[in-house]
Amino acid sequence: xxxxxxxxxxxxxxxxxxxxxxxxxxxxxxxxxxxxxxxxxxxxxxxxxxxxxxxxxxxxxxxxxxxxxxxxxxxxxxxxxxxxxxxxxxxxxxxxxxxxxxxxxxxxxxxxxxxxxxxxxxxxxxxxxxxxxxxxxxxxxxxxxxxxxxxxxxxxxxxxxxxxxxxxxxxxxxxxxxxxxxxxxxxxxxxxxxxxxxxxxxxxxxxxxxxxxxxxxxxxxxxxxxxxxxxxxxxxxxxxxxxxxxxxxxxxxxxxxxxxxxxxxxxxxxxxxxxxxxxxxxxxxxxxxxxxxxxxxxxxxxxxxxxxxxxxxxxxxxxxxxxxxxxxxxxxxxxxx
Amino acid sequence: xxxxxxxxxxxxxxxxxxxxxxxxxxxxxxxxxxxxxxxxxxxxxxxxxxxxxxxxxxxxxxxxxxxxxxxxxxxxxxxxxxxxxxxxxxxxxxxxxxxxxxxxxxxxxxxxxxxxxxxxxxxxxxxxxxxxxx
Numbered sequence: 001x002x003x004x005x006x007x008x009x010x011x012x013x014x015x016x017x018x019x020x021x022x023x024x025x026x027x028x029x030x031x032x033x034x035x036x037x038x039x040x041x042x043x044x045x046x047x048x049x050x051x052x053x054x055x056x057x058x059x060x061x062x063x064x065x066x067x068x069x070x071x072x073x074x075x076x077x078x079x080x081x082x083x084x085x086x087x088x089x090x091x092x093x094x095x096x097x098x099x100x101x102x103x104x105x106x107x108x109x110x111x112x113x114x115x116x117x118x119x120x121x122x123x124x125x126x127x128x129x130x131x132x133x134x135x136x137x138x139x140x141x142x143x144x145x146x147x148x149x150x151x152x153x154x155x156x157x158x159x160x161x162x163x164x165x166x167x168x169x170x171x172x173x174x175x176x177x178x179x180x181x182x183x184x185x186x187x188x189x190x191x192x193x194x195x196x197x198x199x200x201x202x203x204x205x206x207x208x209x210x211x212x213x214x215x216x217x218x219x220x221x222x223x224x225x226x227x228x229x230x231x232x233x234x235x236x237x238x239x240x241x242x243x244x245x246x247x248x249x250x251x252x253x254x255x256x257x258x259x260x261x262x263x264x265x266x267x268x269x270x271x272x273x274x275x276x277x278x279x280x281x282x283x284x285x286x287x288x289x290x291x292x293x294x295x296x297x298x299x300x301x302x303x304x305x306x307x308x309x310x311x312x313x314x315x316x317x318x319x320x321x322x323x324x325x326x327x328x329x330x331x332x333x334x335x336x337x
Numbered sequence: 338x339x340x341x342x343x344x345x346x347x348x349x350x351x352x353x354x355x356x357x358x359x360x361x362x363x364x365x366x367x368x369x370x371x372x373x374x375x376x377x378x379x380x381x382x383x384x385x386x387x388x389x390x391x392x393x394x395x396x397x398x399x400x401x402x403x404x405x406x407x408x409x410x411x412x413x414x415x416x417x418x419x420x421x422x423x424x425x426x427x428x429x430x431x432x433x434x435x436x437x438x439x440x441x442x443x444x445x446x447x448x449x450x451x452x453x454x455x456x457x458x459x460x461x462x463x464x465x466x467x468x469x470x471x
Contacts, residue, residue, distance in 0.1 A: 116353075261359070301384050
């Protein structure tokens with residue numbers, strides 16, 4: 001069998017990385033991770049109080065898995081082929097067929113059984129993305145965009161992670177862009193503008209109070225009552241969960257805010273629009289403030305700061321971030337492109 | 338975050354890989370940089386694992402006292418809940434709850450034990466003979 005000449009690209013986030021890697025493989029050299037993240041309007045905030053992950057509320061700083069790839073490819077005018085398979089054998093033979101045709105393929109996998117992952121990071125998380133780019137007699141070649149090296153997996157190991165069970169079970173899901181044409185500048189420009197507009201709409205006008213910028217204020221109000229409602233230990237673990245969602249491998253730091261700021265900087269250059277640099281600075285500031293808040297939260301979960309006033313201080317910091325992000329998106333929504 | 342502020346702390350990642358983050362360089366432009374990890378979030382992960390390990394120890398005690406069957410302990414050890422274990426084994430949740438009772442567990446067929454053992458990546462012997470050394 002064959003090994004495709006695929007250039008491994010490390011990225012902050014797996015889905016951005018797979019999208020960037022596949023598009024660059026098909027000749028779109030101008031595409032990079034911040035562009036994909038911004039065009040896919042990846043920035044988000046949601047606090048889901050009812051659903052629990054590891055006994056703490058789910059807080060996400062990005063949109064749903066799969067959306068970045070779909071939105072960015074759509075806007076760039078690229079056709080996507082994606083498939084699920086009921087039977088693992090079918091999933092594997094289809095993958096092998098594409099590899100024989102010389103097509104690297106994106107696969108959604110669970111992380112719990114990924115042998116090359118650090119053991120402490122192996123949770124039942126089923127929305128991880130990797131690129132499979134070859135196979136020999138015994139192994140598949142795998143490019144995992146969050147790692148700085150490529151890996152190999154046996155067919156059994158690959159099948160196991162492609163058929164991980166539970167929430168968002170991948171069911172052998174694979175995807176790849178089809179018939180990629182060279183990118184023209186106008187398509188890129190209009191994709192960037194659409195990405196910004198959609199992200200602005202999602203963050204400012206999504207209904208309810210748990211998502212978009214208002215979700216940040218919601219979390220802030222919750223942080224004020226966690227200590228008295230849940231007890232100190234549980235409240236500490238909830239804050240630790242926020243920091244993990246915000247900073248764990250994948251966000252590029254500051255809950256994707258730096259990545260979005262990098263996108264706006266690139267967008268300013270491509271669209272020749274200096275106002276976008278002002279917006280970029282706001283998101284850099286937001287990212288820095290998220291990291292400052294994480295330092296304060298660490299003080300609480302490490303037991304150095306355990307009073308109600310410490311929780312209130314974190315809540316105040318989040319309200320400040322809420323205001324900055326709201327202003328930044330309002331600024332973007334008023335821009336004429 | 339500026340390029341010279343990229344944390345290079347010793348974390349679970351350090352020996353295995355580096356993670357990519359986006360930072361401002363000397364000229365105020367964004368570029369990517371590699372980090373071995375950040376103490377602040379490393380501690381968040383450590384806290385999460387301490388919570389998990391504490392629950393696992395309590396589960397082990399419950400099994401050794403004869404209150405629960407080993408399936409309960411190995412389920413938690415594999416970070417699963419009953420729904421997830423049901424998806425992996427193909428048993429109903431109701432059935433799994435029954436199998437968590439020691440009296441019923443002791444009468445389980447080897448075939449059923451094998452299904453659990455395979456999901457937990459252990460042998461049937463390990464599943465049946467749980468000790469304090471686990």
